[in-house]
Amino acid sequence: MASTACFMIVSRNDIPIYEAEVGTAPKKEDAAHQHQFILHAALDIVQDLAWTTSAMFLKSIDRFNDLVVSVYVTAGHTRLMLLHDSRNDDGIKSFFQEVHELYIKILLNPLYLPGSRITSSHFDTKVRALARKYL
């Protein structure tokens, strides 16, 4: 289990549509911001990398200090980004796949506008459960 992890879903328009601190480490306001900054910066790398491979899971693509950024890019170019400090590729991959499935379910909701924030509490609960399971 990672001690620090921040999970975000970024829409194809680079708008964060879901964010969750899933780490067990005590939360610090500053740290949360720092996590977002790192993830935001990593988008530059994802943007280039996503087109070089057919795989959705891009593995860890960036790092800053001890924090590693793993990214999963869906076909619709929505990016699931995870900031973590452990290397457990298999767990992360499974996590991403399951979250992707959840995200697709959200997309299927006719009342959900693609690209807008995900506010479903059900989704949130599920994601956190998955994080506990795999990370």
Place this chain on the structure above:
Amino acid sequence: MEPDVSIETSCMIRVAVLPIGSIAIPLFRDYTSMLVRHYTVSLSSISSFYTEHQKSPFAHQPWDSGSLRFKYMVGGSPASPWEDFQSNRKIFAVIGICHCPSSPDLHSVMDQFVTACKSYSSSVVQRCFAFCPGDSQLEDESFKGSNLILFPPADRQTQEFHLQTMMQDIAASLLMKFEKSVLQAESGGTILKTPLDSQASLSSEEVIKAKKRRLGRAQKTIGDYCLLAGSPVDANAHYTTSLELARLTGDFFWYAGAMEGSVCALLIDQMGQRDQFLDDEVKHRYNNVILHYRKSFIQDNAQRVSPLSFELEATLKLARYLCRKELAKEVVDLLTTAADGAKSLIDASDRLILFIEIARLFGTLGYHRKAAFFSRQVAQLYLQQENRLAAISSMQVLAMTTQAYRVQSRASTDHALYQESGQNHVDGGKAHHNWIVSLFESQWSSIQMVVLREILLSAVRGGDPLTAWSAAARLLRSYYPIITPAGQNGLASALSNASERLPSGTRCADPALPFIRLHSFPLHSSQQDIVKRNHGRDDWWAGSAPSGPFIYTPFSKGEPSQSSKQELIWVVGEAVQVFVELANPCGFDLKVDSIYLSVNSGNFDAFPISVSLPPNSSKVIALSGIPTEVGSLKIPGCIVHCFGVITEHYFKDVDNLLVGAAQGLVLSDPFRCCGSPKLKNVTVPNISVVPPLPLLISRVVGSDGAIILYEGEIREVQISVANAGTVPIEQAHISLSGKNQDSIQLIVYETLKSSLPLKPGAEVRIPVTLKAWQLGLLDPDAAPSKNISGSTGRQVKDGCSPVLLIHYAGPLTYAGDASINGSIPPGRRLVVPLNICVSQGLSLMKARLLSMEIPAHVGEDHSNVQVETSSAEESPRTDRFMKIDPYRGSWGLRFLELELSNPTDVVFEIGVSVNMEDSNNEENPEYDYPKTRIDRDYTARVLIPLEHFKLPVLDGTYLVKESQMNRTSTRKSSFSEKSSKAELNASIKNLISKIKVRWQSGRNNSGELNIKDAIQAALQSSMMDVLLPDPLTFGFRCGNNTAQSSSDLNLDEGSNIQGARKGSVKAHDTTLVEVLVRNNTKEMIRVSLSITCRDIAGENCVEGDKATVLWAGVLNGITMEVPPLKEYRHSFSLYFLVPGEYTLLAAAVIDDANEMLRARARANSCDESIFCRGPPFHIRVNGTM
């Protein structure tokens, strides 16, 4: 570490550039900019200054193609401890820059320069450039041959040429010095050391080791000089030797250094030509360099000094060399590795430089977010330094990141472009959504907030109030929903603190609060409506409205959106208003010092107003202004003066924000959270300003606002219309519109027509006659309750009043403006709402029918009394008498009693008149009754006798049907019955319409009471009795043409003198009495008449025990036949014994009564005898005197 390092740094000669004497910073920058242009000086150009003193060590110097490279250290730089390791770190030359006019004493300048040079011990060439010397200074020969070089005043080109020559001279001198240095180094002797070499323990082993290494280090140094001298081939040769030696001695640090030098030599040799092989070679060698720097890490002095910075520098150099889009991945790897090294760096400034370089490289690569991330790291490092300059640096660095984080100040973006985008978005849902989303691309609200907060913090620390204001404004405006109220207050105070330090009238590109959106463009007020003129038609206003029966014409071309885009016409010089809605979603009181419309076209004078908005509130305000020039006008937003700074708020921004909020892309809708209702997107109409038009203004003379009328009141008012414009009115037309148009009885149209053209300032009064309508008609059920509560003067709801429409227009061409020919100036429409307020006047409480019988007197000597006792319809003659005294002596009177109440606070006078025009007596059209006065809050009753309305003939037509109806009452009423009823109703209506109740109050209020319904209701039950006369009517008359009449007359005269009552008969005298029986039907009636006389006690005076009255005649069973519509007279005599009051009563039993009579009498069976009784008549019998 050093900033801005690249592989080529190794071959650059460092020159310190210092300001000498007093020199203004801009001037110094200017001179420096001239200097730094000469960063390369080609070897061929310096050959003329070069003299070979001895054989040059640079055997392969490329004199024709090579060059010397310079790096100007403006302001100088401290000496580096690594000078021995990398010779390029030395400052080889010092150039002083002096501005002669500001430092006239050249000697002191020289002294200062010499002092300044002392700190650069490694410098071998010093020059002081003195610009713009005066004549005296030029003549001063004492500096000839010294380091002071005067640049005589000349044009820029000449000066630049002069400077170039001087630089070539310096380059040549440096080259000669390098030769010397190389020769020195070759000879050996100098010990080359780095801080990395242990200094503490100089054990013998160390010394031996150092000696062994010295040769290799010397070779590297020579290589460095060769590079500086622009001879890469020589350098390469020396580096190769050095590499061999360093490898043998295990001197990894110097090995890496030599390797770096060799790469540089390689690149210089290639003269900027790049290919795959070269890249691979450089990569390979540099990876080697990095590896060896890492190897040279020694644990024991890691605390003090570390080769890490060289490793990182090498990494950055390689990254910079490779920094191309196609090699992005490698560069990113290198930079990520370099960033990892930051933690291990001891020196904070090294870390700063590292991050700066990483950020720059990412920026070059096009990775703006990465660059922004590292820039923010730099800014944080600056902020940790806690001094003002660092804070300013931090602020500036952060300002560069704003674009990547999308929080840039509007000052730095091209707003026009931003505004234009989205103008032509299609309405298709998907595309629209995409467009909206694109507006909010990359909105990472939480990190944006952090960045803005850091900018605010650094600006406050760095003392830049405008930046602080702008950052706080952006923060507050964009992120208020996720800032706590305390935080919002903090930002508000930050804004005011910043503004205190700003000069008043400072403008900022970034708007703060409030949020402003367009609420509506009020179309012209009804006073100023503009109507397109349809030229060539008399009713020119008519064509302006869409013609044809269809609201929507399928044949009309153009998209439907066109119709929604409304056009607005404003007139020069006439004030206009625009409604905007302000919202303050924050938790503090917002005081907007002034707000006014911003108009770019410059043809509008806007009037500022000030508003204050409580927390979480919104407000709609009207902003006004005056168009000043003809043309089109655009209102993009408002100028707001709030928190001490002037900002421009664009409506477009807020519109976009609201759309974003609707799509769930933005945090919150500022208007919604203030409780403001959702507003349809207001399209900004095309506003065009036209030259002045005439302007009519109206007022009702003598009343401010409403004309208060009592119900039914008729009054003439005057409406004054005046031309307030500057153009005369040439055409005008009045028409009516609205509800209750019939309340306008008369408009004198000619008054307006005759006064045309109406010059500016002229006024016309139009008389209009009004009649107030009934309140009860509006809400009949509410009226009684109002009466009871006694409320006075009820306000009438809007929209009840009629409206006068005045279409008017000026001349057909614009006055004195030929440029706008072809178009006819529009006309205008003035809507004059006649604000009639009908207040309740007299109200009818109740109307009921009263019947009473007043016995008539028999025996009055004036015939009129007797006449009056008979039915009113007898003859025209009797009616005339009736008019004299209609009340007296009548029998079976029926009154219509009207109960009127006066809930108002004025006195009313009621006059009842009956219009008899339609009745059979044409010459007496009206009866007037005495006026009744009703005081305020009082109720009064008015009695209207109904006698005059009896039909003259008891016609069978009504009664037959009536009787049928009576008989067949169990059956349902047939159509014919209905129609008969309707006929009756019609006659009742006719009757009612004859009765007019007029009232008057005060001097000029008068009107008519509408009581039709009330009367009708009252009469409904007993209309038969009212309308139809009895079949027989009886009357008594004292016989005045008898023998006794003369004596009667005499007696009467006597009694008159005695004041006795007139018309009385005397006791003990034979009185001749006639009974008149009139047949009101059209058939002969046979009756059996009987007359009864009673005294006061009610005793029968004719028959019975004391029958003392009768003198002559038959009083019982007098059989007579009365011809139709004729009178039958039966005479008899009475002889009274006892004076007193007697009553004469005539009664008749009709023989062989027909249907009609039965119906009239409401007989139940046919064998019932029909009995007809007359009213009692009084006879007063006087005693003998």
